[in-house]
Amino acid sequence: MSTTLRENPVEQFLRTDRMPHIWCPGCGIGTSVNCFARAVLECGIDLDKLCIVSGIGCTGRVAGYLRLDSFHTTHGRAIPFATGLKLANPDLHVVVYSGDGDLAAIGGNHLIHAARRNIDITVICVNNFNYGMTGGQVAPTTHHEKVATTTPYGDPEYPFNLPDLAASCGAVFVARWTTYHVVQLTKTLVKALNKKGFSFVEILAPCPTLYLRRNKLGTSVDLMKYFKEKSVIKHGANTKEVGLETYDKEIIVGEFVDIDKPDYLDNYNEIMKKRLGDKFQPWGR
Amino acid sequence: MAADRVEIRLAGFGGQGIIMMGYVIGKAYSIFEGYEATLTQSFGPEARGGACSAQVVLSKDKVLYPYVVQPDIFVAMSQEAFTKYYPTLKKDGILIIEEELVDLSGVDITQKLFKIPATRFAEEKVGRRLTLNIVMCGFFTAVTGLISRDAMRKAVEDTVPSGTEELNLKAFDVGYEYGQQVLGK
Amino acid sequence: MAEIKWTTADPKGVLTGAHYIDGNHAACEGALAAGCRFAAGYPITPSTEVVERFAARIPLVGGMFIQMEDEIASSICLQGAVWAGLKAMTVTSGPGFSLMMEHIGFAAMTETPCVFVNVQRGGPSTGTPTLPAQGDMQQARWGSHGDYETILISPSSPQECFEFIIDAFNLAEIYRVPVMFMMDECVGHMTEKVVIPEPEKIKVVERRWTDKKPGEYLPYQPDPEDLVPYMVKAGDGYRFHITGLTHDERGYPAATDVEIHNNLVRRLCEKITKNAHKIWKWEEKDTDDCDILILSYGISARVALRGIELAKERKGIKVGLFRLIVVWPMPEQRIIELAEKVKAIIVPELNIRAQVAREIERIVKGRCPVIPLGHAGAGVHNPEDIYNAIVEAAK
Ligand SMILES: Cc1ncc(C[n+]2csc(CCOP(=O)(O)OP(=O)(O)O)c2C)c(N)n1
Ligand code: SF4
Ligand SMILES: [Mg+2]
Numbered sequence: 001m002s003t004t005l006r007e008n009p010v011e012q013f014l015r016t017d018r019m020p021h022i023w024c025p026g027c028g029i030g031t032s033v034n035c036f037a038r039a040v041l042e043c044g045i046d047l048d049k050l051c052i053v054s055g056i057g058c059t060g061r062v063a064g065y066l067r068l069d070s071f072h073t074t075h076g077r078a079i080p081f082a083t084g085l086k087l088a089n090p091d092l093h094v095v096v097y098s099g100d101g102d103l104a105a106i107g108g109n110h111l112i113h114a115a116r117r118n119i120d121i122t123v124i125c126v127n128n129f130n131y132g133m134t135g136g137q138v139a140p141t142t143h144h145e146k147v148a149t150t151t152p153y154g155d156p157e158y159p160f161n162l163p164d165l166a167a168s169c170g171a172v173f174v175a176r177w178t179t180y181h182v183v184q185l186t187k188t189l190v191k192a193l194n195k196k197g198f199s200f201v202e203i204l205a206p207c208p209t210l211y212l213r214r215n216k217l218g219t220s221v222d223l224m225k226y227f228k229e230k231s232v233i234k235h236g237a238n239t240k241e242v243g244l245e246t247y248d249k250e251i252i253v254g255e256f257v258d259i260d261k262p263d264y265l266d267n268y269n270e271i272m273k274k275r276l277g278d279k280f281q282p283w284g285r
Numbered sequence: 286m287a288a289d290r291v292e293i294r295l296a297g298f299g300g301q302g303i304i305m306m307g308y309v310i311g312k313a314y315s316i317f318e319g320y321e322a323t324l325t326q327s328f329g330p331e332a333r334g335g336a337c338s339a340q341v342v343l344s345k346d347k348v349l350y351p352y353v354v355q356p357d358i359f360v361a362m363s364q365e366a367f368t369k370y371y372p373t374l375k376k377d378g379i380l381i382i383e384e385e386l387v388d389l390s391g392v393d394i395t396q397k398l399f400k401i402p403a404t405r406f407a408e409e410k411v412g413r414r415l416t417l418n419i420v421m422c423g424f425f426t427a428v429t430g431l432i433s434r435d436a437m438r439k440a441v442e443d444t445v446p447s448g449t450e451e452l453n454l455k456a457f458d459v460g461y462e463y464g465q466q467v468l469g470k
Numbered sequence: 471m472a473e474i475k476w477t478t479a480d481p482k483g484v485l486t487g488a489h490y491i492d493g494n495h496a497a498c499e500g501a502l503a504a505g506c507r508f509a510a511g512y513p514i515t516p517s518t519e520v521v522e523r524f525a526a527r528i529p530l531v532g533g534m535f536i537q538m539e540d541e542i543a544s545s546i547c548l549q550g551a552v553w554a555g556l557k558a559m560t561v562t563s564g565p566g567f568s569l570m571m572e573h574i575g576f577a578a579m580t581e582t583p584c585v586f587v588n589v590q591r592g593g594p595s596t597g598t599p600t601l602p603a604q605g606d607m608q609q610a611r612w613g614s615h616g617d618y619e620t621i622l623i624s625p626s627s628p629q630e631c632f633e634f635i636i637d638a639f640n641l642a643e644i645y646r647v648p649v650m651f652m653m654d655e656c657v658g659h660m661t662e663k664v665v666i667p668e669p670e671k672i673k674v675v676e677r678r679w680t681d682k683k684p685g686e687y688l689p690y691q692p693d694p695e696d697l698v699p700y701m702v703k704a705g706d707g708y709r710f711h712i713t714g715l716t717h718d719e720r721g722y723p724a725a726t727d728v729e730i731h732n733n734l735v736r737r738l739c740e741k742i743t744k745n746a747h748k749i750w751k752w753e754e755k756d757t758d759d760c761d762i763l764i765l766s767y768g769i770s771a772r773v774a775l776r777g778i779e780l781a782k783e784r785k786g787i788k789v790g791l792f793r794l795i796v797v798w799p800m801p802e803q804r805i806i807e808l809a810e811k812v813k814a815i816i817v818p819e820l821n822i823r824a825q826v827a828r829e830i831e832r833i834v835k836g837r838c839p840v841i842p843l844g845h846a847g848a849g850v851h852n853p854e855d856i857y858n859a860i861v862e863a864a865k
Contacts, residue, residue, distance in 0.1 A: 015711075018722055048707040053550075064711055064723060069704040071553065072713035072723070073546060074576050080510075080543035084550025084558070085704060087534045088508050092554065092705050113539040272529045281482075281532035308661065312490035315663040322490075324661035327600075349776040350853055351660050351769075 010037030013047075015067050022061055026220035028179040028205025029059050032126050033066070035182050035203075036097070039189030050093045053082040055107060058132035058207075059099035076106030079114045082121050090120075090265055090284030093193065100127040100141040104160050108140070115169035115198045120263040122192045122199045125162060128207035136210030143247040146215050161243035166200035167257045173199035174239065174257035179206065180227035181253060188255055197263040204244075204251065217247075227251065289345055291431060292353040296338035296370050297362025297383070302418030306360070307339030309422050309440045310432065314343050316443075317436035323348040336365055343431065358429060360421065361387050362403075381425060383417075399428045399467060406459050416456035419445070423457040427464025434461060472696040474644055479503045479672035483531050489664045493631040493657040494519035496664045497587060498527065500632040501559055503672050504639035506585070507533030508551035508558035510544040512566060515599040516655040517589035520561040541566035545573035549582045553712065555677075555703035557639055559585040563655075564593045567606055568613075575614030576714045577648035578738060581690070581699060583677070585638045586610075587651045589658040590820075592847035602655035603847025604768055604820035610650040611798055617735050619742035621649045621749060622798040624768035628662045634795060640675040641749060645741055646698050652797065654820065656769045656850055677701055684708045689721040690734075697741040746799035753793045760790030762863050763812045765805070765830055767794040769850055770818045777818075777856025784857070787864045797826060802833045809837040814863040818843040818851050839863070 014037070023029050040050065047068060054063035056075035063070040073081045078096045086094045096103075103111050103125045114121065130148050131137040138148035138155050141162065145154040167174045173195040177185040185203065192199040206212055206223040217223065234242075235254040242252040262270070265284055272280045293310065297303045304326050311322035323342045340353035359374040360381045361367040367387045374380060376395055384400035401424045407417035419441055426437045438457055445453040483502035491499070498520045501509070507528070511521035525535040533556065538544040541562050548558040562570060567588045577584055590606050592598035606613075610622050623638050625631045631653060638649040680687050680700035689710045690699050702708040715723040716731040724730040742749070755775070757763065762781075764774045771793040781787040792808065794800065809815060815838060817827035824831075827842035834840050843859050845851050 015722075017720075048709075049705050051704045064713060067709050069553075069709055070711045071550075072711070072715065074572055074714055077542065077546040077573070080538060080547040081550040083536070083538075083543075084508070084510060084547035084552075085554045086550075087536060088551035088554035088556045088558070089703075089705060109539050110543055113543075276529055280529050283529075283532065283534060308490065311661060316488050316490050321663065324490075324492075325656075325659065348662070349779070350773050350850075351656060352850070 010034055010041070013037045013040060013067050015065055018065055021065055023058060024209045026206060026208040027058070028128060028203070028207070028220065029062065029126055031179040031182065032124070032185070032203045032205060033062055035186040036124065036189055037066070038186045039193060042186070043190045043193040045093050045193060049091060050095065051085055052095050052097055053078045053085065054096070055098040055102035056133065057099035057102045059097065059126040060102055060133070062097040076102050077110065078102065079107060079110040079121070079123065083114060083119050086119060086121055087265070094121045095193070096121060096123045098125065099132065100125055100129070100162070101131045101139045104140045104162060104165070112165065112169040115166050115171045115200065118170055118172060118197045118261065118263045120196055120198070120265065122195070123201070124189070125200070125202050126205050127162065127202050128205045128211060130207060130211045132207045132210055136207075136214055144245050146211075146247060148211075148214065158245055159243070161239070162202045163200070163242050163256050164239035167239040170198065171200045171257060172197035172259050172261055173255075175200075175255040176202040176204065176242065176253050178204040178227035178231060178251065178253060180224050180231065184233075191255070191258070195258075197261065290348070291343040291358065292356045293341040293343065293358045293360070294338060294353050294356040294370055294373075295341070295360045295362070296336065296366035297386075298335060298365070299337045301337070301362050302415070303337045303362065304339045305444065306418045306422055307341045309419075309437065309444050310425070311341050312444060313432050313436040313440035317439045318432060320345050321348050323351045325351055325353070336363075336369070338366065338370070360425060362421070364388060379429060381428065383421065399424070399464070401460065401463055401467075403460065406463065407456060410459045411452065411456040413452055413456070416453055419453045419456040420460035423460025423462075424464040425460075427461045428468060472693045472698065473678070475676040477674055477676055479669040479674050480505055481669040484666060484669040484672060486666050486668050489666065490661060491628060491664050492519065492659050492661045493625070493628040493653060494589065494659065495523050496628040496631040497635050497651070497653065497658075498523040499664070499666060500635035501585070501639065502527060502531055503632070503666065503669070504557065504636040505674050506557045506559050506639060507531070508548060508556040509535045509560065510538050510547035510551070510558070511535075511561050512538055512541045512544050514563045514566045516591060516658050517561050517563045517587065519658070520587060520589070541569040542573070545570035545586070546576065548584055549573065549577055549580070552582050552584050553704050557583075557643070559587060561587040561589070563589050563591050563599070564597060564606060565595070567609065571613045574620070574648050575616060575618065578614065578618035578620060579714050580712050581646035581738075582648070583642040583646045585635065585642055585649050585651055587635070587653065590652060590654040598848040600655065601848040602657075602769060602820060602850060604652070604654055604770060605825070605847055607652065607797065607819070607821065607825040610652055617739060619739045620647050620798070621645070621742065621796060622652050623649065623795065624652045624797050625657055626768050626772040626793070627657065628660065628664045631657060632664050632666060636672060636674070637751070640673070643675045643677055644698070645745065645749070646678065646701070647742065652768065654769050688719045690717060690719045692737060692741070696745055697737050742799055749796055749799055750801040751795040752801055752804070753795060755791040755793075756788070757790035757792060757808060760788045761813045762787060762789045762860050763792055763808055763815045764789060764818065764856070764860070765792040765794070765815050766818045767797045767826065770820055773850045773853060774818050774856050776853035777851070777860060780853060780857040781860040785861060785864070787860055789860055794826075800829060800833065805830065805833050806837065809834040812838055814839045814841055816841045816843050816856075816859050816863055818845070818856055818859075820845050820847045820850065822846050
């Protein structure tokens with residue numbers, strides 16, 4: 001094949017001067033970034049207005065590799081940073097791209113409140129069932145009884161059902177795919193990027209180096225097989241039923257929520273206008 | 286009251302508009318008379334419900350120490366406030382009381398004393414019980430002579446909720462005129 | 471040559487006139503006059519009135535306020551707003567300030583200009599929510615991990631809350647640092663006359679925007695003169711990267727490179743220490759010919775003035791006052807000059823661990839005794855205590 005044909009269309013979004021990246025071979029984060037980059041190409045958003053915000057973690061490094069205005073913030077706090085960015089300049093499209101620990105453990109409070117406020121941002125959560133960056137500790141997404149460095153005999157806790165958490169807090173768009181579902185994931189990301197209001201996409205991804213190895217779940221190829229076999233596509237599924245309590249449970253994927261309601265700024269502007277009339281200086285819209 | 290620094294304590298219970306009295310006095314003296322006035326108030330549990338007090342320090346120059354230590358003037362609007370704060374009033378100070386809410390029997394008052402039924406006047410002469418604090422402001426202005434009537438009226442107008450200016454100025458005048466009457470003017 | 475663009479205040483944010491308001495309200499008006507158009511906060515006594523007023527005023531001025539879910543969120547939310555191009559602040563007190571520490575470090579590391587207002591209460595922990603202290607002074611300097619420098623400003627009246635918070639915003643922009651505006655409950659809650667000038671009389675610094683084009687621009691290339699890099703904002707096509715990791719001039723992580731780390735951290739400190747003479751702000755009273763020097767800041771300096779008067783009236787002792795307005799960095803040369811002349815320096819402050827006094831001691835290096843006059847807070851010094859300390863030191 002000629003090199004032009006092989007040229008990756010997502011290359012224009014990558015900071016090639018920062019390659020090679022830090023991710024392990026077989027890590028699912030790279031796959032998710034590929035889908036995201038393709039989605040960005042398709043979604044029609046002016047790339048100069050697209051900002052990406054990450055927290056800390058292996059996934060948190062995504063911001064650094066994308067040739068966009070990008071912010072690598074602190075652990076767990078990508079969402080409130082993104083909130084400030086978006087509210088201060090509503091013309092920006094703001095995407096939060098981070099890990100499950102970052103968004104659901106230390107940053108869990110920010111996740112639920114941003115969803116509740118319906119801040120117009122897109123949150124992409126790479127769920128690899130553990131803390132990758134710090135060496136495989138237990139996460140609020142670790143399957144019940146699976147092993148992590150800080151639960152060496154098995155996790156006694158129950159994991160979060162992230163789509164349900166986001167949906168019940170008010171997210172207007174909620175979806176889940178695995179890194180096996182690259183085509184569907186890309187399409188969903190296009191929708192999420194163009195959705196007004198708080199959208200949440202969970203991407204289940206292999207962390208071969210830590211979670212798979214420690215739990216003797218094979219390689220990332222094995223995990224792809226597992227994703228393929230266990231996944232059931234159910235668009236519009238009741239998010240109450242999509243929990244991933246144990247590893248052997250079926251994995252329900254698809255677009256679960258897609259509703260319309262005014263976002264934070266719509267409400268803000270409307271209320272202020274009602275109360276303050278002409279004295280109000282409309283913000284952003 | 287020729288001293289450079291005049292310390293005033295206003296105290297009563299929540300809902301009497303004690304802080305607003307302090308605010309009006311401070312504003313009149315600083316903004317409309319052009320001197321300096323520092324208002325402090327008790328915050329926190331002390332300020333919830335029950336007792337309420339405001340302190341104002343008036344000075345021709347910058348107020349250095351912001352708090353009231355030994356007031357020259359004490360306006361007592363409740364029995365509880367009177368009991369609590371009367372002992373700190375200067376021996377040659379001025380005591381002003383809401384006479385139907387403060388009972389002085391058994392206490393030997395050495396200071397100059399002025400009494401007004403501010404709440405009843407607010408009800409009967411102004412027609413709004415809520416204006417009792419402004420009635421007291423008027424009375425305070427007349428009997429202390431610290432701040433001009435004009436400055437105080439401006440401060441009242443500037444402070445009360447819009448639409449209630451006229452009512453409150455009337456309340457002020459009711460208190461002021463009673464004060465003059467008491468002084469025998 | 472470092473390019474600092476001075477302009478005057480945007481009239482929309484300026485309530486010209488004489489007002490009778492407390493320090494918290496005055497700080498809000500000062501922030502608006504300085505061009506602050508975004509605030510994120512979480513309610514906490516005794517600071518809440520600042521954001522309450524901001525929330526009421528900002529829809530009329532044009533800008534945004536949001537009450538976040540906690541102080542951690544507030545302290546990073548405002549930085550998002552800064553990178554979107556606005557001037558921004560957050561406002562808090564002790565417990566909230568402790569929660570903000572990581573993001574003060576993030577602002578220092580990413581050189582995000584912003585203002586943290588701390589209306590100090592007594593601590594530790596919940597302490598005295600409704601009463602004053604000056605016990606967060608060292609925390610404000612060093613509270614976040616690692617080496618960095620910041621600027622601390624301390625007002626002593628509502629008028630100064632208005633005026634000096636404008637300095638805080640200006641210095642934040644010039645040096646691209648988080649500036650700590652260190653109020654206290656007493657100043658925050660006392661009501662006094664505050665005169666707000668016409669907008670043309672209020673000097674405001676513009677952001678240090680780069681004049682370079684995308685492609686040429688390096689986010690962390692410092693100005694050779696003042697060591698501060700120039701800024702861009704999101705959405706302008708620069709496709710820049712910001713990280714709290716140690717980074718090179720491109721803004722890219724270089725977290726394992728000793729040399730880059732060293733250079734970066736040194737520059738973050740030196741942009742303050744080397745420019746300190748342009749940042750200092752203090753006030754002196756009767757220091758030409760005094761035997762005892764009171765060195766203080768904020769409400770304590772103001773209360774001390776009363777103690778100084780007493781010493782003059784009662785004993786004829788010559789006492790000077792040196793009031794730090796910018797508490798950090800400190801005008802070291804001038805303090806040394808005075809230390810060489812006076813018998814003793816007394817440092818009244820509302821903390822008992824000599825948080826500022828120990829800095830003075832370090833500067834004075836034994837040239838004269840430095841006497842910390844601590845008060846644990848929940849009140850201010852009694853002027854008599856200051857008088858007594860003066861008499862004792864003058865013996
Ligand atoms: C305040 C704070 N606490 C802890 C850490 C250490 N830390 C860095 S990343 C991380 C967990 C990351 O897990 P996750 O968000 O799932 O991302 P992944 O690496 O799995 O992609 C932790 C605990 C930190 N950087 N900051
Ligand atoms: S540790 Fe896991 S999550 Fe991190 S890069 Fe390696 S495989 Fe990916
Ligand atoms: Mg993870």
